[in-house]
Amino acid sequence: MSFHAGTIGLVGRPNAGKSTLLNRLVGAKISAVSHRPQTTRNRVAGVYTTEALQAVLWDTPGLHEAWTPLNAHMVREAEQVLADVDAVCWLIDAEPLARAAKAGRAVFDAALLSVLERVKDRPLVIALNKVDLVEKGWLLPVLSAFQEAEVKAPIVPVSASSGDGLEALVAEWEKLLPEQPAIYPPDHVTDALERQICAELIRERIFEHCGQEVPYACAVEIEQFDESARETENIVRIHARILVEKPSQKAILIGKAGTMVKKIGSEARTQLAELLDCRVRLDLFVVVEKDWTSNPRALRGLGYA
Numbered sequence: 083m084s085f086h087a088g089t090i091g092l093v094g095r096p097n098a099g100k101s102t103l104l105n106r107l108v109g110a111k112i113s114a115v116s117h118r119p120q121t122t123r124n125r126v127a128g129v130y131t132t133e134a135l136q137a138v139l140w141d142t143p144g145l146h147e148a149w150t151p152l153n154a155h156m157v158r159e160a161e162q163v164l165a166d167v168d169a170v171c172w173l174i175d176a177e178p179l180a181r182a183a184k185a186g187r188a189v190f191d192a193a194l195l196s197v198l199e200r201v202k203d204r205p206l207v208i209a210l211n212k213v214d215l216v217e218k219g220w221l222l223p224v225l226s227a228f229q230e231a232e233v234k235a236p237i238v239p240v241s242a243s244s245g246d247g248l249e250a251l252v253a254e255w256e257k258l259l260p261e262q263p264a265i266y267p268p269d270h271v272t273d274a275l276e277r278q279i280c281a282e283l284i285r286e287r288i289f290e291h292c293g294q295e296v297p298y299a300c301a302v303e304i305e306q307f308d309e310s311a312r313e314t315e316n317i318v319r320i321h322a323r324i325l326v327e328k329p330s331q332k333a334i335l336i337g338k339a340g341t342m343v344k345k346i347g348s349e350a351r352t353q354l355a356e357l358l359d360c361r362v363r364l365d366l367f368v369v370v371e372k373d374w375t376s377n378p379r380a381l382r383g384l385g386y387a
């Protein structure tokens with residue numbers, strides 16, 4: 083039997099479900115997921131291996147109109163992945179499209195067209211995601227709209243969260259990947275460092291729980307990742323700094339009598355323990371670093387450059 087292997091870029095608008103798909107296929111939480119757009123800030127790779135193929139999946143930040151240096155970095159990350167991979171999987175949230183079709187509005191809006199322009203000349207598969215949220219009968223008009231827009235790429239309806247349709251999606255990827263042996267051992271999940279994933283999972287909890295502009299003004303830096311007792315006492319001790327831009331954001335993040343930061347810490351610790359497969363002691367410190375989202379040196383220091 084022939085074997086196919088190569089790289090696939092998961093791209094699309096913010097909130098389409100790219101990180102959910104990556105985590106689902108690799109079978110581990112390696113990329114942050116939240117209900118807010120612009121959760122992912124850097125590319126993250128995970129390896130998905132079957133009997134027939136090995137796809138190195140690159141999760142990317144959502145393509146959007148970038149106004150700040152941090153956002154410009156995010157879009158650049160996605161564009162670099164677009165240029166580098168063997169094939170592109172464009173994820174689209176089907177739910178608003180179905181709603182548009184139902185309301186008689188145009189399904190193909192400017193946001194979709196701007197992504198189409200960037201992906202149309204690459205080997206391409208479209209994953210129409212979140213079909214579990216689409217009202218019965220409204221998927222067909224959405225698919226027709228793609229036909230009318232003369233989109234040539236195969237379109238696979240999927241649900242990244244339930245797993246529906248993913249076999250069909252992977253079968254389309256297989257057609258676009260070169261025939262060659264696997265690049266990684268079959269049980270390899272990611273090259274990302276554990277401490278990087280830990281920072282992302284802490285940031286994810288902030289995106290999930292904090293309101294207003296706090297998620298977009300925060301960054302997480304792992305100051306200490308102490309594994310000295312991992313073998314002997316089955317524990318890793320982690321100190322993380324949470325950066326925000328203003329004292330008011332620090333106050334929101336800490337919450338009344340520290341309730342917010344405690345909740346974030348306790349949920350993050352559960353996830354980190356699962357990831358690291360050991361007990362975790364997690365200490366979080368919230369600090370104000372004025373205007374870090376627009377300061378090139380601060381951005382570089384945080385890995386956003």
Ligand SMILES: Nc1nc2c(ncn2[C@@H]2O[C@H](COP(=O)(O)OP(=O)(O)OP(=O)(O)O)[C@@H](O)[C@H]2O)c(=O)[nH]1
Pocket residue numbers: 095096097098099100101102103114115116117118119120121122123142143144145211212213214215240241242243244
């Ligand atoms: N109902 C449903 N929700 C989904 C599905 N896939 C993702 N979601 C939800 O959609 C939201 C966004 O998911 P993410 O995976 O963070 O989306 P993303 O494309 O990585 O977003 P950015 O990193 O911001 O670009 C989360 O609340 C997910 O739980 C799906 O198939 N069905």
Ligand SMILES: [Mg+2]
Pocket residue numbers: 100101102114115121122141142143
């Ligand atoms: Mg993401």
